[in-house]
Amino acid sequence: MLTWPALTLTPVAAPLRGRVVLPGSKSITNRALLLAGLAAGTSHLTGALKSDDTLHMAEALRQMGVGVSEPDDTSFIVTGSGRLAAPAMPVFLGNAGTATRFLTAAAANIQGAVTITGDAHMQRRPIKPLLDALAQIGVETEAPTGCPPVLVHGNGGIPGGTVTVDAGLSSQYVSALLMAAAGARTATIVALKGASIGARGYVDLTLAAMRRFGASVTETRPGAWRIEPTGYHATDFAIEPDASAATYLWAAEVLTAGHIDLGLEAASFTQPDAAAHALIAQFPRLPQVIEGSQMQDAIPTLAVLAAFNETAVRFVGIANLRVKECDRIAALATELNRIRPGLTQEEGDDLIVHGDPTLAGQHRPAAIHTYADHRIAMAFALAGLKIGGITIQDPGCVAKTFPNYWNVLGSLGIGLSQN
Numbered sequence: 001m002l003t004w005p006a007l008t009l010t011p012v013a014a015p016l017r018g019r020v021v022l023p024g025s026k027s028i029t030n031r032a033l034l035l036a037g038l039a040a041g042t043s044h045l046t047g048a049l050k051s052d053d054t055l056h057m058a059e060a061l062r063q064m065g066v067g068v069s070e071p072d073d074t075s076f077i078v079t080g081s082g083r084l085a086a087p088a089m090p091v092f093l094g095n096a097g098t099a100t101r102f103l104t105a106a107a108a109n110i111q112g113a114v115t116i117t118g119d120a121h122m123q124r125r126p127i128k129p130l131l132d133a134l135a136q137i138g139v140e141t142e143a144p145t146g147c148p149p150v151l152v153h154g155n156g157g158i159p160g161g162t163v164t165v166d167a168g169l170s171s172q173y174v175s176a177l178l179m180a181a182a183g184a185r186t187a188t189i190v191a192l193k194g195a196s197i198g199a200r201g202y203v204d205l206t207l208a209a210m211r212r213f214g215a216s217v218t219e220t221r222p223g224a225w226r227i228e229p230t231g232y233h234a235t236d237f238a239i240e241p242d243a244s245a246a247t248y249l250w251a252a253e254v255l256t257a258g259h260i261d262l263g264l265e266a267a268s269f270t271q272p273d274a275a276a277h278a279l280i281a282q283f284p285r286l287p288q289v290i291e292g293s294q295m296q297d298a299i300p301t302l303a304v305l306a307a308f309n310e311t312a313v314r315f316v317g318i319a320n321l322r323v324k325e326c327d328r329i330a331a332l333a334t335e336l337n338r339i340r341p342g343l344t345q346e347e348g349d350d351l352i353v354h355g356d357p358t359l360a361g362q363h364r365p366a367a368i369h370t371y372a373d374h375r376i377a378m379a380f381a382l383a384g385l386k387i388g389g390i391t392i393q394d395p396g397c398v399a400k401t402f403p404n405y406w407n408v409l410g411s412l413g414i415g416l417s418q419n
Contacts (some may be wrong), residue, residue: 004395004396004418004419005393005394005419006367006391006392006393006394006395006418006419007391007392007395007406007416007417007418007419008384008389008390008391008392008416008417008419009381009384009385009390009391009392009409009414009415009416010384010388010414010415010416010417011361011384011385011386011387011388012256012385012386012413012414014256014258014413015256015257015258015259016252016253016256016258016259016260016385016412016413016414017258017259017260017412018260018261018411018412018413019260019261019262019263020249020260020261020262020263020408020411020412021241021263022241022242022245022246022249022262022263022264023049023050023051023241023242023245023401023402023403023404024047024048024049024074024239024240024241024242025049025239025240025241025242025243025244025271026049026051026053026054026098026242026244026401027098027202027205027242027271028205028209028239028240028271029045029048029049029054029057029239030053030054030057030096030098030099030102031098031102031175031179031205031206031209032045032048032209032237032239033045033048033054033057033058033061033068033076033078034057034061034102034103034106034179035179035209035210035212035213035232036076036078036080036213036232036234036235036237037061037064037066037068037078037080037084038080038082038083038084038106038179038182038183038213038231038232039078039080039082039213039214039231039232039233039234039235040080040081040082040231040232040233040234041079041080041233041234042067042077042078042079042234043077043078043079043080043213043234043235043236043237044075044076044077044236044237045075045076045077045078045236045237045239046074046075046236046237046238046239047074047075047238047239047240047241048074048075048076048239049074049239049242049401050070050073050074050403051399051400051401051402051403052094052095052096052399052400052401052403053094053095053096053098053099053400053401054096056092056093056094056096056099057093057096057098057099057102057103058070058076060087060091060093060099060103061078061084063087063088063089063091064084064085064086064087064091064110065081065084065085066078066079066080066084067079067080078234079234080234082231082232083109083110083183084106084107084109084110085110085112086110086111086112086113086114086154087114090115090116090117090149091103091114091115091116091117092117092118092119093116093117093118093122093148094118094119094122094400095118095119095121095122095125095325095372095400096118096122096400097122097125097170097172097324097325098172100116100118100122100125100127100148101127101130101170101172101173101175101176102172102175102176102179103116104116104127104130104131104134104141104150104152104176105130105134105176105177105179105180106176106179106180106183107152107154108134108139108152108154108155108158108180109154109156109157109158109180109183109184110152110154110156111154111155111156112154113151113152113153113154114151114152114154115149115150115151115152116148116149116150116152117148117149117150118148118149121325121326121372122147122148123145123147123148123149124147125147125148125323125324126146126147126169126170126323127143127146127147127148127150127173128143128146128147129165129166129167129168129169129170129173130165130172130173130176130177131143131146131150132165132166133163133164133165133166133173133177134152134158134163134177136161136162136163136164137158137159137160137161137162137163137184137188138155138158138159138161139152139153139154139155139158140152140153141153157183157184157185158180158181158183158184158185158188159184159185159186160181160184160185160186160187160188160229161186161188161189162188162189162191163177163188163189163190163191164191164192164193165177165190165191165192165193166193166194166196167192167193167196167197168194168196168197168320169320169323170320170323171197171199171200171202171203172202174190174192174197174203174206175202175203175205175206177190178190178203178206178207178210178217178225178227179206179210181227181229182210182215182216182217182227182228182229182230182231182232183229183231183232184227184229185229186229187226187227187228187229188226188227188229189220189224189225189226189227190224190225190227191223191224191225192223192224195223197223199272199293199294199295199296200272200294201271201272201294201295202271202272204270205270205271207225208270209237210227210232212235212237213232213233213234213235213237214230214231214232214233214235215227215228215230215232216228216230240264240268240269240270240271241262241263241264241269242271242401242402243269243271243272243273243274244271244273244297244298244375244401245378245401245402245405246262246264246266246269246273246274246277247273247276247277247280247297247298247301247302248301248378248379248381248382248405249262249408250266250276250277250280250281250301251280251283251301251302251304251305251382252382252385252409252412254280254281254283254305255283255305255308255382255385255386256385256386260412266278272294272295273295273296273297273298275294275295275298276295276298276301276302279302280301280302280305283305283308283309284308284309284310284355284357285309285310285311286302286305286306286309286311286313286355287313288311288312288313288314289313289314289316290302290313290314290315290316291316291317292315292316292317292318292321293317293318293320294317296318296320296321296324297375299315299318299321299328299332299351300328300332300375300376300378300379300380301375301378301379301382302315303315303332303336303344303351303353303379304332304336304379304380304382304383305382306353306355307336307339307343307344307353307355307356307359307383308355308356308357308359308360308386309353309355309357310355310357311355312352312353312354312355313352313353313355314347314350314351314352315350315351315352315353316350318349318350318351319349322349324373324375325371325372325373325374325375325400326371326372326373326376328373328375328376329346329349329351330346331369331371331373331376332344332351332376332379333345333346333351334369335366335368335369335376335380336353338366338367338368338369339359339364339366339383339387339390340356340359340364342354343356359386359387360386360387361386361387362387362388363387363388363389364387364388364389364390365388365389365390365391366387366389366390366391367391367393368380368383368390368391368392368393369393370392370393370394370395370397372394372397373397374397374398374399374400374401374402377392377394377395377397377398377405378398378402378405380392381405381409385414391419
C-alpha cells in the first residue's frame, strides 16, 4: 500500500499509450464472496479484486465460519456450509458500503446477535432504509444513529413475506435484501417503495450473481421480485474487470489523444458505469446536461474531465453522491475551485462545471484534499495530466478499490513525485 502523504503529477507531453490490466470489479467481487459464503460447498472465484473493501468482506466471512483462502492475487476459494455462524466479535468493515449493507441483511439469517460496524466514515453513511425494510419481516435491529454500528438480532432465518424498501439513497439496500431472501424460511417478495432507486444496474448485477449460485428469483412486476427459499449452491465464478476503474483510463486516453488497451471493449461490461464510455468519447464536446443517477461512481471522472470541456456541463440526478464515502458533490466543487476559483458551483444537488480548455498547459499548484475517498483521488489525478502543480493528498486511499492505480499511471509514462 502506498504510504506517501502526497504525490504530485507531472503533466504529460505526449499521447498516453499502453496496455493496462484492470482490477476485478469491486461490486461483483463482494457479491460473489457473500453468495459463495452462503452456499454449501466450495466455490472458486477468479479475476477477483483484492482491495480494502473486498478483503474486509473476506475477513468478515471468516469470522462467520466460512473458509476463505487466497491462492493468488486475483482468486478466492470459498467453502461454506450453507449458513453463516454468529461471530464472536463485532464485524469491522472499514468504509465498505457494499459489505456493510449486504452483511447486515445476511446476518438476519444467523442464529444469534451480530454487530456490524465500520470506520468513522462508514458510521456516517445511512443504513436506516434497510433496517426499516428488515423490520417489516420481523427482523429486529438496533442502530440509534441510523448509521452503523448496527446490532442485528438474528433468529436463524428471515420469516419471508413481503417487504418494501426505499432505495432512493442506494440500490445496495435492494441487493442486500434480495441476496438474504434466498435463505429465508418461505418465499419473499422484495418491492421498491416508489419509483426512485439509486442505480438499477447494480440490482441487475445482483440478480445475475444470485442465479449463478442457484437462486430462483423472478421479477413479478417492474420493481418487485419474488425470491424462493432455495439457499445457494457452490459454483465457479469469473469476475469481470471493474468498469468504474476503466473510466479513469478512458478519460486519460481522450485527455491526451492517446490509446490505452484495457483488453475489453466498453460494450462487453455488464456494470452500469460502463455507460460513461459513450459520454467520455464525446470530449471535448460533452453534453450540456449529464444525468448521473445510473452511473454514480463515474461522475467524479466525468466532472474532472468536464473542467477541460469546451462548454459548461450540468450534472443532475446525483443527490446520492452526498452519502458516498464523502459528500462527493461538495468535494468535487471544492477541489475543482481549488484549481481555479469559479470553475464549478453547486445548485441544490446539481453540479455545474464551467469547462475551460485553456486550463491545459497551465501551472496551477493545488493540493487536492481527497476526503479519504478513492474516487476523488483517482479522478483528480486526471487534472494532473494537463495542469502543472496538481498534488494528491492521501494517495493511499485508492487501496479501497484500485490498489495498483499509481503504478498503472506510472507504467503509462506519467511522472509521479513523492511529497
